[in-house]
Amino acid sequence: MDDAGHIPARVSQVHRDRLAVLTPDGAREVALPNGHPSGSFAVGDWVLISASQSVMQRRLDRRSLLQRRVHSRAGSRNIGEYRLIGANIDTLFITTSCNADFNVARVERYLTLAHDAGVEPVILLTKSDMADHPETYRDQAQALGANLAVVLLDAHAPDVPNRLARWTGAGKTVALSGSSGVGKTTITNALTGIAAATQGVRDDDRGRHTTTARHLYALPTGGWLIDTPGIRGLGVSDAASGIDATFVEITSLAGTCKFRNCLHEGEPGCAVQAAITAGQIDPDRLSRWRKLTEEDAVNTATSGAAMGKGYGISKRSKTTALAKQDKAANKHKKR
Ligand SMILES: Nc1nc2c(ncn2[C@@H]2O[C@H](COP(=O)(O)OP(=O)(O)OP(=O)(O)O)[C@@H](O)[C@H]2O)c(=O)[nH]1
Numbered sequence: 001m002d003d004a005g006h007i008p009a010r011v012s013q014v015h016r017d018r019l020a021v022l023t024p025d026g027a028r029e030v031a032l033p034n035g036h037p038s039g040s041f042a043v044g045d046w047v048l049i050s051a052s053q054s055v056m057q058r059r060l061d062r063r064s065l066l067q068r069r070v071h072s073r074a075g076s077r078n079i080g081e082y083r084l085i086g087a088n089i090d091t092l093f094i095t096t097s098c099n100a101d102f103n104v105a106r107v108e109r110y111l112t113l114a115h116d117a118g119v120e121p122v123i124l125l126t127k128s129d130m131a132d133h134p135e136t137y138r139d140q141a142q143a144l145g146a147n148l149a150v151v152l153l154d155a156h157a158p159d160v161p162n163r164l165a166r167w168t169g170a171g172k173t174v175a176l177s178g179s180s181g182v183g184k185t186t187i188t189n190a191l192t193g194i195a196a197a198t199q200g201v202r203d204d205d206r207g208r209h210t211t212t213a214r215h216l217y218a219l220p221t222g223g224w225l226i227d228t229p230g231i232r233g234l235g236v237s238d239a240a241s242g243i244d245a246t247f248v249e250i251t252s253l254a255g256t257c258k259f260r261n262c263l264h265e266g267e268p269g270c271a272v273q274a275a276i277t278a279g280q281i282d283p284d285r286l287s288r289w290r291k292l293t294e295e296d297a298v299n300t301a302t303s304g305a306a307m308g309k310g311y312g313i314s315k316r317s318k319t320t321a322l323a324k325q326d327k328a329a330n331k332h333k334k335r
């Protein structure tokens with residue numbers, strides 16, 4: 001296609017029939033040509049728009065895509081469809097606070113989501129100023145990965161932009177995730193320098209500001225921020241590689257168990273159980289790994305390959321294509 005005269009723009013909000021985009025000249029709204037459902041676009045997508053700046057021409061290839069599966073029941077069938085969280089993201093800020101919101105199993109689900117999409121996870125622990133012993137939260141988070149970045153924050157403190165500068169530099173995109181009330185809006189305000197109450201935020205029944213829509217902001221640093229509404233019930237599906245990366249101390253050992261299909265449940269020669277006995281692996285991590293792995297297997301089976309995970313980038317179709325190539329190559333050899 002001839003892209004001459006078209007202007008790159010970044011999707012800041014997805015509406016039912018149009019996209020809000022940011023261009024070098026400022027914010028615009030562009031129409032979608034027929035045959036482009038808005039559900040196939042994610043906040044953070046790069047698109048080309050017409051020189052008149054009123055119509056979307058085409059979406060550029062994605063570097064990464066964060067998505068989650070939402071379940072609904074249709075009769076006896078468990079239907080899963082993918083919700084796009086954001087595209088072209090470098091870092092996922094997993095936000096939780098130093099209080100009852102903190103839950104390692106939930107953090108592990110977010111880690112799986114990030115690893116599965118090839119996005120670097122960073123754990124932000126807010127409300128450090130309200131906790132008697134914030135370090136205990138940091139230590140529990142750090143135990144989830146030696147190389148994992150964990151940041152203790154008072155989201156109201158003036159040093160927030162500096163503390164997060166490593167991930168918000170020019171050209172970098174971060175997505176902010178976490179439950180409702182953990183401080184996402186407060187962090188967004190700190191990073192953008194604007195009160196987000198004016199955009200993408202409304203008051204809920206109790207008069208609190210609640211993030212209602214995904215929104216992309218251009219930061220004064222030259223980076224980008226995607227704010228996501230609180231996600232409830234983050235299910236995993238087709239995320240085996242994300243789980244492997246999240247529980248690397250377990251999955252890296254699995255290959256050394258005596259039996260290839262070892263379930264690490266007490267089989268002889270199990271390297272994982274040996275590491276637990278030696279105090280090198282936390283048995284709770286093994287239980288949570290097992291739970292996520294089982295859930296992933298069930299959901300992956302019910303979703304089937306055709307449900308369309310990876311709109312735009314499909315791991316599965318890539319793998320299938322490679323497998324087919326291999327088969328073809330082997331056939332060729334035999335002849
Ligand atoms: N003391 C303290 N209060 C905080 C901190 N972070 C957030 N808060 C307060 O916690 C409440 C919720 O913060 P928000 O930033 O609105 O949370 P949110 O994650 O955007 O919530 P949703 O919009 O519902 O998704 C507000 O009253 C904030 O002022 C923090 O680090 N320390």
Ligand SMILES: [Zn+2]
Binds near residue numbers: 262263265267271
């Ligand atoms: Zn084993």
